[in-house]
Amino acid sequence: MPAPAISFPGGTSVSLLDVYDDVAPDGLRGGSPHLHLASTECYVVIGGRGALHTVDAHGASEIALAEGSVVWFTPGTIHRAVNHGDLRVLVLMSNAGLPEAGDAVMTFPADIVADPGRYAAAATLPAGSENERADAAARRRNLAVEGYLSIRKAVDAGDFGPLREFQAAAAAIIEHRASSWTDIVEQGPAAQAARSLDVARALSRGEFAHLEDAAVYRAAEPAGERRFGMCGRLRPYDVREPAGRR
Template identity: 40%
Template sequence: MTSSLSLPAGIGMSRVHVYSSQAPDGQCGGTPHMHLACSELYVALEGRGAAEFLTPDGVRRVDLNPGDAVQFTPGTVHRLITGPEDSLRILVVMENGHVNEEGDVVFTFADSDLADPDRYARLAAADTPDEARARRDRAVRGYTELVEAWQASPALGLERLRAFHGRAVGLVRGRAVAWPRLIEEGPARMLAELTARARAVAAGDTGHLERATVTPLPAPRPESMVPRMCGTLWPYRP
């Protein structure tokens, strides 16, 4: 039985300061996007805001005040909203930290952008705050089209959402070939370790207790936070 320095259950965990700049629809916040394999959890830490969601059930908005939390599954288009004077800071927990970094995200660009993988890759790249803002604005315009389709007709909205799902899978399926290995090395390995510890306790074995460790994680440093999808981000890493 091994000892791991991964976060519990192989999760990814980050602190995010949500973008407070205004998007094309007049709201302030992050970039609408979707994950194809991983579930996610938001925990509000400071400020006030909301999370907007689009699923096959339609459009939903959940307010986020300090202490509030909301979780959602793959296939959920999501977006964080905040205010310029009381900007939202959240803790993000990802079902698998490495899968998201290896391509488990698609932005809600217009269908013409999604149909061309090379064009999509260029538009999705963002290394500077200005590039991240341009990416956010393009995704908000595509997201607005999806929402307006739902407002016009649930049947039309579902049709457009399913079309987006299809485009998304087409864009990332090549990278998804590596995801099972990442899951095996992350949460699957952690689950195996947990199972081994449980069996050790049932057998009266104290060996793993004698290998107990404490690993402090560095605190977020504002100057080291980088522009990402929902805002500036600091990942917690052991």
């Protein structure tokens, strides 16, 4: 049998998200619309209320969110978290480590997304005080909302061309760094899936030696300040390498 699995189930990552509550140019409160190129994201709502706005090849949708809601969306789905009051979410992301490696692209206006240099400048938050970074995060969000509204207006009118163009531009932005992502997938979810298959095969033969490796692990509470993420203030848990048994 392979070495015992100690990472979080499925090779996923876990973060606490307090969705932004300041007002965007269209009057809604919430985060920066964006998509993920390779990872599926899941929202488990733990407090407050809001909505998940999405755009994909099937059209635009708005899903109400309240405590206990569970909703997930696959790569290529443009999504926007809207805060109707104290919206707090537990976020599960597939391919732990890959989203942090640049899996997401925000829906800035088409001329910015078409230029990787301009995109990077618009997406990067500058160093500075918390208030300065909060202001920069709001400007970044507002720019993403501008591009999102253009795409959604076209989709609502039955024109999916701007959506496809954005997805193509997003793929071009991450192309230069995607070559390293195969290692993340192989060492994370693929390794866990391979171990699960080995366990199932062993059990079918009446073998159960892996049960001797049974253990309980607990992630430490997130430390440090909350990050300015795309959708809100983030506090990631470190679940990939727990310190030991608890």
